[in-house]
Amino acid sequence: MRKLLLASLALLALTAAPPVRAADPLPRAAPEALGFSAERLDRIRTTMEADVARGQLPGAVIAIARRGRLAYFQAFGHLDGARTRPMPLDAIFPIASMTKPLTGVALMTLLEEGRLALGDPITRFFPTLGDRRVAVDGNPDNTVPAVRPITLTDLARHTSGITYGGRGTTALHRLYPASSSAAARDYDTNGLIAKLASLPLLYQPASVWDYSLSIDVLGAVVEQQTEQRLGEVMAQRIFTPLGMADSGFLVSEAQRPRYATPLPTDPTTGRPQSVEMGLSAPRLDCGGGCAVSTAGDYIRFAQMLLNGGALDGRRILSRASVAEMARDHLYPDIRNNLTQTEGNMVNWGFGLTVAVRREGGATMLGNPGMFSWNGAYGTAMWVDPQEELAVVFMASTPGVLRQYYRRVINALVYQAILD
Template sequence: MLHRRAALSLVASTALAAGLPGGARPARAATDAPALPRVGRPEEAGFSADRLGRLGGWMRGEVEAGRIPGAVVAIGRGGKLAYLEAFGFRDREARAPMPANAVFRIASMTKPFASLALMMLAEEGRVMLWHPVSRYIPEFKDAKVGPERAPAEREMTVQDLLRHTSGLTYGALPVPGGPGANPVQQAYAEAKVADPDQDIGSFIARLAAQPLIYQPGTHWEYSHSTDVVGRIVEVVAGQDLDAFIRARIAGPLGLKDTGFWAPAEASDRIALPQADPATGRKQAVPNPLQKPRWFSGGGGMVSTAEDYARFCQMLLNGGRLGEVELAARRTIALMTADHLPPGTQYGPGLYALFGGLAPAPAAGYGFGLGFAVRTAEGRSPMPGNVGDYFWAGAYGTYFWVDPKEELYAVLMLQGPADRLQYRYAMRQMVYGALT
């Protein structure tokens, strides 16, 4: 594991797991985790080596043009890792080359980890998706809606949190081409809801004190919902989110470089953003070597391309990697189904933020319990299959899983000026390489 105390934590969690309520599965040490099998040649996984070469050539061209510092790409198919390549620099200013095991801030690609953590507790009967959030976090009782603070028509549920229909939002964030800040979002910013210097108790208190932006269940609104999911995991499990994910997910899967911060000895593997050639400014990325004061289930983790590939392979296998079973097959199926009810509405700025991968019917997508889910052929300008699911991170990372093709792809990138085009390019070139 990423943290120095990992080995001791895993031993302790294994010893304690038999006594966990609900029959929690014991963690296995990372050294016991199965290796991720690799193909000798891309053709063995149904890819054209020449066409995959286009992806590498395009990435190198983006580095040479100065648009990105570097990247790492991992692609798997048929249960094997078919492609793992590093490009450019982990630190352009220092001319430090990008290693394949570079550590990245994955931002919102943390959300699938926190969502899976909660669903593991749901399997044990310790959380119910239809319960009101206030059952676990009383501060959300009697939430009000809008700047006028109207009464909520119903309480937000745990399912609402997982699918982003809770009525929560994010603070005022400038989106190029998007609308101005909503008064509720402005209130979030003024209250410093997401202040990294507070503890988790202060975060919940500040968040719950703000009005909801929409009535629960009516709108899909990207939000702090998954941070609240992470807090429910902490309340129910009786341990912080970092400890739970280490013991129950990252440790058993052998994700040795995945956690909420990286140790000092990983400093020569940290991927850094570069100055945007258009503006001269760098995207603000939190220091991966610094332990956070509170563990954001919505965006706080670090990882590597190969670690995230292992996570994707577990999802593709229906909750299992080798002999390690984290969740039941039907639990993964539930998470990756569309949970948005008919008539779900969307706030302004959806397409400015998500482009052709927006989780809306007009783009051919819905949203499950932690992932966007493709619901229709066509509509989206991107190739894929009905049932594929994905998410991305604000610092440039992206992944998707396509059960029909038995395929996953992971892009690790830090601080691009236009992150959408790299998601598009990955989709086009990976599907274009299938034989």
């Protein structure tokens, strides 16, 4: 009888918690053991396979963790836009603005060492960014003085008054680098700071949320304080401790066969499209959008944040630092233009390099206090502390379809939660 009982318990353990495989970034558990319906989670597969079959995207990888364990980790479709190679679980994606939370964590490690404070003016690090002027209605020839200096908090929450040149049509926008990747192509760190110092701001500091090169400036602060390139700092303080072996700013020759590419033609607009971020060394390790990673690597980063700064016995940040990152820093007197960048984020504020959902209704499922940021080439991540949930979705969809998949994956994950 005792042998029968032990055998039954062993079988139950195998069913509830499948053994960790080499490719698994976190310990696995059966979906039901984590409060999911396996049948409902399978809707992700049917949706992805149908969309791949009709040519909406080449493929995708999704990782879903709950209560510290991996409930779902699957690859779909093809790695390449020509649709000739199956998508591997360890496909490498250019994560664009999902680089920003990595930069935020790197910055907070320096705060914890007493090297800086969030209220520090940027002039402490780069005096040339002082004595700012602000363009009136985007006219660089008509300016007024900035009412106060830009702080590190302003940079981290996109209220610095700096902008992205590609996100507006004013004369001032035309003078700014179009994006983080454009800045990395055209400038080194010193060159970018000099370029920004030569331009007026679009808005008064702390008055408007405006998506911008601000996080690239934070990356420059990290480099100055450590006397290292940003990629080296991230490798030492984030990637190596967390085992994120495929994350960085340059895809090696050995990694190139795993680099994901989009369809050659955007299925919505019919226009040619391509992405090559990470295939050649950038002049600047841009903190705002130049890194590459995998779904497995990034789910470990997201789980570290969900855990309050630690994973597998390695502490990256204190719980207090993570809480400050994930706190809404957009006060009522700051104009919130977030939905102009992320249309799905209705009733969201912004913390330090991540968006934060507020109390009240929204257009996507989830809970107040969840935090997220996404990438322009089709990647997305969010952390929902109330559900003990972390999700990473990787696809190469640089067009408008990326917004569609953020809504779809959000719905497919939450509809599968049973408890």
